[in-house]
Amino acid sequence: MKQGGAINVLKVVKLVYLADRESLRQRGHPIQYEARVSMPYGPVNSTTLDYLNGAYRDDGGWSDFLRDRADNNVGLANQNMPLDALDELSNREIGILESVWSEFGHMDRFDLADWTHDHIPEWEDPNGSSLRIPLDRMMAAVGLERSVERARELESLDRASALLGSL
Numbered sequence: 001m002k003q004g005g006a007i008n009v010l011k012v013v014k015l016v017y018l019a020d021r022e023s024l025r026q027r028g029h030p031i032q033y034e035a036r037v038s039m040p041y042g043p044v045n046s047t048t049l050d051y052l053n054g055a056y057r058d059d060g061g062w063s064d065f066l067r068d069r070a071d072n073n074v075g076l077a078n079q080n081m082p083l084d085a086l087d088e089l090s091n092r093e094i095g096i097l098e099s100v101w102s103e104f105g106h107m108d109r110f111d112l113a114d115w116t117h118d119h120i121p122e123w124e125d126p127n128g129s130s131l132r133i134p135l136d137r138m139m140a141a142v143g144l145e146r147s148v149e150r151a152r153e154l155e156s157l158d159r160a161s162a163l164l165g166s167l
Helices: 009-027 046-054 091-104 110-119 135-141 146-164
Strands: 006-008 036-039 041-043 073-075
Touching: 006 009, 009 041, 009 046, 009 135, 036 135, 041 046, 041 110, 046 110
Parallel strands: none
Antiparallel strands: 006 073, 036 041
16 A cells, blocks of 8 residues: 555565564564565565465455556555455554554665665575575574574464465
8 A cells, every 4th residue: 555556576575574573573473474484585474475476276365455466566456445454453563564664665676685685684595495484583583582482383373374375
């Protein structure tokens, strides 16, 4: 909505990752429970990228909000969508999304990719492939005490959510 109805896919996946990371820092858990990976252009939420790439036949309701991908952009299905249509998100999550947009929304996709390479220590160069970002490494990077038990609990939620998304 803030981008004017369409946004580059690379940019949106960077912003989604940064919002999950900020939620983890502030609240001890991400907004979305899904696997995250290091890719050549930086870290991404794997399931989000898969949905945007059309990997799932049943899109879990995304088509209610997003138009089909055109070129490398994705847009809103309804340009006049009211904020209350995002009722799956809490006010705090919306606030996190808005703060991430305020900080990073002005950057283009390649500036964001470069920024994540320089400022996201859990990202590692996958040399043209992808590498999983373990949640405990992400937690440590945002300053949370390494809690193996908590990381396993969140990883379990990530796996369950990914499994449900693929059904």
